[in-house]
Amino acid sequence: MTYGEFDDDFGEEPDGMVGRTRSEAAGEASGDPFEEALALANATAPVRGRPAAEGGAEPLTVRVPHATRETAAAHSSTTGGGGDIPYTPDDPFSLDDPAASGNSTWRSSRPSCSSNSSRSSGPDRSSDPAGRESPETLEGPAAPTGPGHHPTVAAGALPWHTAREIAERAVPGPPAPETSALGDALGRTLAAPLAALTDLPSFDTSAMDGWAVSGPGPWRLDHPSGTAEDGAPPGILAGHSPAEVLRDGHAIPIATGARVPSGATAVLRSEHGEVRELSDGGRRLYAPRPAPPGQDIRPRGQECRRGDQLLPAGALVTPAVLGLAAAAGYDELTAYPRPRAEVLVLGDELLDHGLPQEGRIRDALGPLLAPWLHALGVEAAAPRRLADDADTLYAAIAQSTADVVITTGGTASGPVDHVHPTLRRLGAEVLVDGVAVRPGHPMLLARLAPHRHLVGLPGNPLAAVSGLVTLAEPLLRTLAARPPGAPFRAPLAAPVHGHPQDTRIVPVTYREDDRHGLMAMPLRFHGPAMLRGIAAADALAVVPPGGAERGTELELLELPWSAGLSVGWSPGPSTGWTAPGSA
Numbered sequence: 001m002t003y004g005e006f007d008d009d010f011g012e013e014p015d016g017m018v019g020r021t022r023s024e025a026a027g028e029a030s031g032d033p034f035e036e037a038l039a040l041a042n043a044t045a046p047v048r049g050r051p052a053a054e055g056g057a058e059p060l061t062v063r064v065p066h067a068t069r070e071t072a073a074a075h076s077s078t079t080g081g082g083g084d085i086p087y088t089p090d091d092p093f094s095l096d097d098p099a100a101s102g103n104s105t106w107r108s109s110r111p112s113c114s115s116n117s118s119r120s121s122g123p124d125r126s127s128d129p130a131g132r133e134s135p136e137t138l139e140g141p142a143a144p145t146g147p148g149h150h151p152t153v154a155a156g157a158l159p160w161h162t163a164r165e166i167a168e169r170a171v172p173g174p175p176a177p178e179t180s181a182l183g184d185a186l187g188r189t190l191a192a193p194l195a196a197l198t199d200l201p202s203f204d205t206s207a208m209d210g211w212a213v214s215g216p217g218p219w220r221l222d223h224p225s226g227t228a229e230d231g232a233p234p235g236i237l238a239g240h241s242p243a244e245v246l247r248d249g250h251a252i253p254i255a256t257g258a259r260v261p262s263g264a265t266a267v268l269r270s271e272h273g274e275v276r277e278l279s280d281g282g283r284r285l286y287a288p289r290p291a292p293p294g295q296d297i298r299p300r301g302q303e304c305r306r307g308d309q310l311l312p313a314g315a316l317v318t319p320a321v322l323g324l325a326a327a328a329g330y331d332e333l334t335a336y337p338r339p340r341a342e343v344l345v346l347g348d349e350l351l352d353h354g355l356p357q358e359g360r361i362r363d364a365l366g367p368l369l370a371p372w373l374h375a376l377g378v379e380a381a382a383p384r385r386l387a388d389d390a391d392t393l394y395a396a397i398a399q400s401t402a403d404v405v406i407t408t409g410g411t412a413s414g415p416v417d418h419v420h421p422t423l424r425r426l427g428a429e430v431l432v433d434g435v436a437v438r439p440g441h442p443m444l445l446a447r448l449a450p451h452r453h454l455v456g457l458p459g460n461p462l463a464a465v466s467g468l469v470t471l472a473e474p475l476l477r478t479l480a481a482r483p484p485g486a487p488f489r490a491p492l493a494a495p496v497h498g499h500p501q502d503t504r505i506v507p508v509t510y511r512e513d514d515r516h517g518l519m520a521m522p523l524r525f526h527g528p529a530m531l532r533g534i535a536a537a538d539a540l541a542v543v544p545p546g547g548a549e550r551g552t553e554l555e556l557l558e559l560p561w562s563a564g565l566s567v568g569w570s571p572g573p574s575t576g577w578t579a580p581g582s583a
């Protein structure tokens, strides 16, 4: 099945799934948990009976991006559609807006997709009884040019990679490093190499419970001091230093982790020795096999010598690094400070609890953004909900002391979209004003002051995630001195439609394929207002303009939790940074 044939917001069912519930569909999966999760993630919404004639077969529309909105009206007389240009049914934006589907006047060209071999070898959908057009027919002729043509990449909308680079370089680097208690360094980046402050192990250590022995056996069994009968420890325990030298031909009980006495040549495991009573009241230890020198002793310095570099500067402090640093003798670490972010959630329509009602909806971004930022090693105060009021927004941004203010919503040009006017009022330098990416194209980045920035995320939740990974993450990564994630690419397990000119960000999940190894399976429910796809995703695929065929290797942006990057410190109720003005 060609991916994208059904991926609209109207809940059309893939073939064979019509009329089944989501759980039925999932239950009939292979029984493999992965398949079931995928089925659940990709199961369709209930059929809502939208006949194909109402839009399923229509080339839908995509709007001119944010930066050209002001000019769109000027063009609308020639297109008869407010600047909309036709697009295909998998356009996540247009699918969110059925009203936008009616005014297509021409079809866009998608050069690489139209030669998509997987597609052309796929099932013939031109005779689809549901009346949907085949993907091929949706390709249409080349886009017209001339006076009536509105480019989708507006003058101000930057290519996706360019926008990321600008965000990454918006600051020259991290602020000066600081020294903190060991535990507080979690999720930060080391500012200096981690050199061992001690040998590890710092003494010859028994690796097993048993006996330290000296020379070839059998051995006369000693007790370190006193005897087990008078309550003294039955040998050398971890944390104790043996006072006496072990004489040749003698053995002494020893615990794992205990310091091996001088004179010992090996450790014999408890299960490998047998103690026999002697007629003189003493005891002798026998072993069926010889105990070669060094057996079951971890020698001092085996892991490192004092001064050895354990990790380079720039390493991320993970829980394992905290453990290593503690083992190597550190009480404090010198690392770059966590960037401080303040999240301002805009929208009078948002509720913070209960069910959506009377046109109001739940705030999905407050709960999503704070922990996501924490996973990136950012100190984010509890998100603040602001009323759709220009003065309130102005005051909140002007008073913020955060390194990065992140707003959600209000980036478009609606009656209560105050972000652009507020940035003008603040005299901010807008570095990125719209990105040629779907979803999320109205995202923006502005410099409020030399070391203070604002990332404006669109209000649609997946569009906000797109803005987060495109602009916020690279900026915060530079501020935190975190290394960029290793480039990761995987072939697509199914073709993905592209936007004619813009990059697409599409949630994918990993699957193992016998022939190709790890593949990225695109998920449905990737519309800009939807989080269902990304909630089941392992990564976000970066789909180039024009789309990609099955088997095409795509750049993947791993999600912090699947990339193992979410080492980043979880603020306790009292340790989180409190932004000025927050309750």
Ligand SMILES: Nc1nc2c(c(=O)[nH]1)N[C@H]1C(S)=C(S)[C@@H](COP(=O)(O)OP(=O)(O)OC[C@H]3O[C@@H](n4cnc5c(N)ncnc54)[C@H](O)[C@@H]3O)O[C@H]1N2
Residues within 6 Å of the ligand: 063, 064, 065, 066, 069, 093, 345, 346, 347, 349, 350, 361, 362, 363, 364, 365, 366, 408, 409, 410, 411, 412, 413, 414, 417, 439, 440, 441, 442, 457, 458, 459, 460, 461, 463, 528
């Ligand atoms: N005339 C045009 N209108 C719009 C364009 C355009 O190019 N021309 N672009 C559309 C696109 S694409 C997006 S994305 C949105 C961006 O709008 P805003 O950033 O101003 O966001 P809002 O209008 O405030 O909200 C959009 C949408 O998202 C919902 N929302 C907002 N915040 C949240 C939240 N925290 N949790 C859940 N949902 C949220 C909000 O209710 C709206 O439905 O603009 C389009 N319009």
Ligand code: MOO
Residues within 6 Å of the ligand: 092, 093, 437, 438, 439, 440, 441, 442, 458, 460, 463, 464, 528, 529
């Ligand atoms: O598609 Mo918008 O670009 O929903 O962010």
